[in-house]
Amino acid sequence: MKCPYCDSEMKLGTINASNLLSWTPDGESASGVTRWAKSPNAVVLAKWYGLIDASVEAFYCEECKKIIIDVPEKESKKKSI
């Protein structure tokens, strides 16, 4: 994948978390006391299943120091309903 900012080839890798990995809109915060708590408008990038850590593929540009993550298909569909 080419970086949309500088057109360099981006490096594929993964981002891991030991619990829910999500993007939360500015001004919102995860409510609740569990490790799976998220705000209503959060975009879930990866979920933690049992012994398997949450993991999502991400492209990294070394030039721009930017990371691009695709939101998993099933989560974006769920949002549109």
Ligand SMILES: [Zn+2]
């Ligand atoms: Zn770049």
